[in-house]
Amino acid sequence: MELIDIHAHLDMMEDSPEVTLEKAKEVGVRKIITIGTEPSDHQFVLDVAKRLYPDVYCTLGVHPHHGVQWAEEIGKFIEAHLHEPYVVAVGEFGLDYYYNQSSKEDQIRSFRAQMDIAARHQMPVEIHTRDAEDDTIEVLKDYKGKVKGVIHCFTGSETLARACLDLGYNISFSGVVTFKNADSLRKICEFVPLDRMHVETDAPFLSPVPVRGKKNVPAHVVHTAQFIAQLKGISVDDLAQKTNENARQMFSKIIW
Template sequence: MWIDSHAHLTMYDPSEVNEILRSAADAGVEGILVPATCRSDLARTVELTKSYPDSVVAAVGVHPHDASSLDGELKRDIENALRSPGVVAVGEIGLDYHYMNSPREDQLRSFRWQLDLAKEADFPVVVHNRESWSDLVSVLGEPHRRLRGVCHSFTEDEAAAARVVELGLFVGISGMVTFKKADGIRAMASSLDLHRVLVETDSPFLAPVPYRGQRNQSAWVREIGVFLANHLGVDSEALARQTHDNFVRLFSPDW
């Protein structure tokens, strides 16, 4: 049984979610973690865990794109959402210097506040990183931190992945590992201790080969997992079991 550790179910039309979850279950995908990204999808993220308590858990937080919107009201909303039973993490948080939708200073402030919140409330974190590795690793490495969580859809090199694990985090492998030009990601994946790996779709983005160009969906975490198992030369059922156990160990879903 696979688990999709990162899927934006809030980015589909609500009428499509039943079908996406059914296809996922048919493909042997037992559970899904849905990360919130901004003020407007926070409530719906929590709502999904109530509608599908047997297969969906959530992370609540503000994506770096929307870091500038983190005001007192949104902080209170995130803190309240953490009390909801299906919410298992703070996320997705982090840094994204590709689009710079929020200025760097706002991103750093929002990231640090949410890391502190997760530590205080004893929740794991779901971390996003794009073209921001050196700031990201220096914030994660600040001396007072005590980290649990995942660096999702990780694309940095082997040394960076080793640092992520050393800091207490898991490494999330997305469908990018199947992309033709992703030799760097495949090399990084080969270096990982399988006890510290999660698999994910990051749907609706990043559809894996052979579905590139289509809208991604949770069912295809199976393709990603099978590809990764073949690449690593391990049995795909063993990898499903291992990544499933890793997810349960990290997020303790109530399934």
């Protein structure tokens, strides 16, 4: 089995990116996308991806928590690096009204600015959305047909899932799908087609069962894949093959 973790934060691990990758490879997790979330981590993710390419890739973006920081220079910095072979998407960005660390206005402004960049450069996006379903759908609709991407760590409603699928977005599942109280998410996972889903860790957050409570690492994406395979009634090898194929199509720069 070979897996890719399409969403991890290697800058927040206890181990170095090298050691984290080595431990991931030991259990079959061959590729990792490390996520940019704010200007202060962009150089880190660029350096790591450059160093560990073609096993590690990165994205560049400003998380909704940091929406208040959005400025034209940040957009210019992101655009200046999108041509690198190891930069595979714009993100993560989107809306988070659960924490509301930036105002709604700042979040929407930075969300739209990054959608513009993705559209201009024909790059896929990794979108973060929490407790902001109507506004998320509204923005995505404005870019229908111009931007493709993934709703990362999906934890929303069935309505949001169906709307995102209709708009052409894939759904990425994290360890949350394994949690005891996640029945509604499991129902969503059951109907998302196998050719429209991804698996991720969002490490160091949200460790899946049976390692819940421990710090999450990319190697743990194996547990989420095993869980979803069982839910879908297929072998984990088949699930891995499907999700790799989806990642290959979505993040076309990745070398397999």
